[in-house]
Amino acid sequence: MAEQLIKKVDEAIDYVNKADGGAEEKKEEVELLSAKGYKDQTFAKLVTKIDDKKTNESQIPLLGLGTWLSKPGKVAAAVEYALKIGYRHIDAAAIYQNEKEVGAGIKAALDAGIKREDIFITSKLWNTKHAEKDVVPALKKTLADLGLDYIDLYLIHWPLTLKAGDDLFPKTEDGKMDYGRIVPHEETWKGMEECVKLGLTKHIGLSNFTEAQIDNVLKNCTIRPTVLQCEGHPYLAQTALREYCEKNQIVLEAYSPLGNPTRPAGWDHSLKRVFDIEELKKMAEELKVTVADVCIRYQLDRKVVVIPKSVTPSRIKSNFEVWGFKLNKDQIGRIEKLNVNQRYGIPTVVNDEGKRVIRDGGHPFWPWKDTKYGNL
Numbered sequence: 201m202a203e204q205l206i207k208k209v210d211e212a213i214d215y216v217n218k219a220d221g222g223a224e225e226k227k228e229e230v231e232l233l234s235a236k237g238y239k240d241q242t243f244a245k246l247v248t249k250i251d252d253k254k255t256n257e258s259q260i261p262l263l264g265l266g267t268w269l270s271k272p273g274k275v276a277a278a279v280e281y282a283l284k285i286g287y288r289h290i291d292a293a294a295i296y297q298n299e300k301e302v303g304a305g306i307k308a309a310l311d312a313g314i315k316r317e318d319i320f321i322t323s324k325l326w327n328t329k330h331a332e333k334d335v336v337p338a339l340k341k342t343l344a345d346l347g348l349d350y351i352d353l354y355l356i357h358w359p360l361t362l363k364a365g366d367d368l369f370p371k372t373e374d375g376k377m378d379y380g381r382i383v384p385h386e387e388t389w390k391g392m393e394e395c396v397k398l399g400l401t402k403h404i405g406l407s408n409f410t411e412a413q414i415d416n417v418l419k420n421c422t423i424r425p426t427v428l429q430c431e432g433h434p435y436l437a438q439t440a441l442r443e444y445c446e447k448n449q450i451v452l453e454a455y456s457p458l459g460n461p462t463r464p465a466g467w468d469h470s471l472k473r474v475f476d477i478e479e480l481k482k483m484a485e486e487l488k489v490t491v492a493d494v495c496i497r498y499q500l501d502r503k504v505v506v507i508p509k510s511v512t513p514s515r516i517k518s519n520f521e522v523w524g525f526k527l528n529k530d531q532i533g534r535i536e537k538l539n540v541n542q543r544y545g546i547p548t549v550v551n552d553e554g555k556r557v558i559r560d561g562g563h564p565f566w567p568w569k570d571t572k573y574g575n576l
Contacts, residue, residue, distance in 0.1 A: 230284040232313055237523025238286035244451045244505065246353075246426045248396060248403045256402040258352055260320055260427070262500055263520060264289025266455060266509030268296050274511040279305025282516050283314050291455070291507045293324035293357055294342055295368060303346035321348065324357035324407060325392070328364055330383040335391025339400050354401040355429055356388060358408050359565040382564055385413060386420040393423040403427065410567045411444050418448065429453040431460075432504060433474050433495060437539035442504065453505035457495050460544040477538060483531060493522050498535050501527045543571055 243259040250256065265282040267275055267290065275298045279290055283306065292302045310316060323346070329338040339354055363370040363380025370378040392404040405427030406414060417425060428445055432438045432454025445452040459474025474480070475491050484491045492508070496519060499506035508519045527535075546568070547559040560566055 230281060232284055233286045234284075235286035235517055236521040240523040241286070241288070242500065244503065246403050246451065248423060248426055250396055250423060256396070258320065258402055260353070260451060260505060261287075261289035262503070262505050263287070263496070263522070264291050264320070264322075264505065264507040265516065266291045266507040267298060267302055268293070268455070268509055270296070270298055270301075270509065270511050272298065272301065276301040276304040276308070278511040278513075278516060280308040280312075281305075281513050282520075283309035283319060284312060285517060285520065287516075287520060288318060289320045289322070289505075289507070291322045292342075292346065294326045294329075294338065294345075295324070295357060297368075299323065299342055299345035303348065307347055316348075320352045321346065322353040322355065323351050324355045325388070326368065327358050327360050327362040328366075328368060328370070328380075330356075330361045330388040331364055331381075332387050332391040332394075334364060335388060336394055336398065336400070339395050343400065350399060351401050353403045353405060353427055354392065354395055355405045355407045355427065356385075356392065356409070359385065359406075359410075359413050359567055360560055360563050361565065377560060377563075379563055385417055385565075389417050389421055393421065396423050405429065405450070408567055411441065413565070413567065414444075414448070414450070425450060427451045427453055427505070429455060431456050431543055431545045432499060432506075433457050433459045433544075434477060434480060434498065434535050434538040435459060435474055435540050435542040437536055438504075439536065439539070442502065451505060453507065454499045455507055456545045457499055457506045457508050458492055459495075471542065471544060479534060479538060483534065487525055489522075489525060490518070492519060493525075494527070494535075496522050497525065497527050498532065501532060541570075543568065546571065 242262045244262060246258045246260050248256040265279065265287050267279065270278060279302050290302065290306065292299050323342045325335060325338055329335060343349065343351065361379055361381065361383045363378040370380065372378045395401050396404055403426045404423065405425045406417065407429035409428060414428065428450050430438060430441065430452070433456060438452070442452050474495065480491045480494055484494050487494065496506055496508055500522070510516050510519060548556050549559045551557050558571060
């Protein structure tokens with residue numbers, strides 16, 4: 201009797217977990233490169249001239265898997281599944297604190313027959329490692345965690361500096377972020393260039409930098425940045441930035457293409473969701489696809505690299521299988537009109553007056569001085 205009761209309770213818990221997406225999906229054998237559209241996926245060319253004798257060239261897949269906020273215990277399986285079904289691009293970062301699991305997922309896929317030369321791996325330098333002397337050791341740690349000899353792309357994650365050390369979020373005695381020495385970007389970039397020269401990464405780039413900050417890097421570099429990663433979705437079209445990148449032969453890459461519906465606890469969750477935009481719902485219905493499909497395709501059809509994230513196999517697969525349709529100019533124009541320059545993916549805090557404000561807005565390298573918070 202007791203055993204039957206326990207069994208029924210376990211079944212009820214399992215049912216609830218499945219209902220809210222919290223359950224582990226049963227791991228099944230996956231047919232390699234089985235996702236629809238695998239052969240139709242598109243790429244952008246990256247060229248990094250190291251010196252007069254050596255140049256690195258790569259094809260960066262326009263669609264990749266993001267790993268930010270991927271829960272411990274799930275990211276390895278997600279990366280393994282994604283690479284097995286046909287993803288060729290994994291986006292990681294030291295600050296996500298899951299690169300060992302990402303590495304385990306990559307290894308499992310390689311062991312299953314996926315070739316290293318066929319996949320593209322990105323990681324990022326965290327804010328506490330901006331001093332020139334800290335850049336190479338930081339990448340070497342990332343490589344050790346990922347279990348790789350090299351990565352394809354290494355980005356400076358943010359233009360902001362934090363106090364150097366092993367504390368990822370150092371704070372002052374009064375509880376505010378401790379920025380430490382404000383390291384000039386040109387100093388950090390020298391360390392990034394050394395990573396290329398040592399063969400630790402094929403290409404280097406930037407993330408969350410403004411046009412003025414990128415100009416400063418371009419003016420002082422010997423190895424050019426090839427990629428700029430930024431937030432991008434229908435509420436944040438980044439049209440001017442995309443044109444700037446095209447002019448400077450930099451590939452633009454969009455994170456949070458679905459509007460970052462799963463922001464960290466403590467961040468602003470009062471902002472309207474991209475998924476709730478009626479125009480996108482209408483367009484998805486017209487095309488017989490999902491709103492997520494439309495958001496992903498929006499970036500692809502503008503030749504912007506896009507990295508949606510998920511740890512759920514069904515969503516990982518559906519996010520990839522967007523190669524069966526394209527948006528026309530009219531549809532892209534309708535989406536462009538939705539732009540309100542709204543950012544989701546930036547840390548905020550509630551100040552002493554009870555008002556939500558940008559946490560690092562006072563940093564001298566804070567990139568978006570015009571960013572405000574509030575309901576759309």
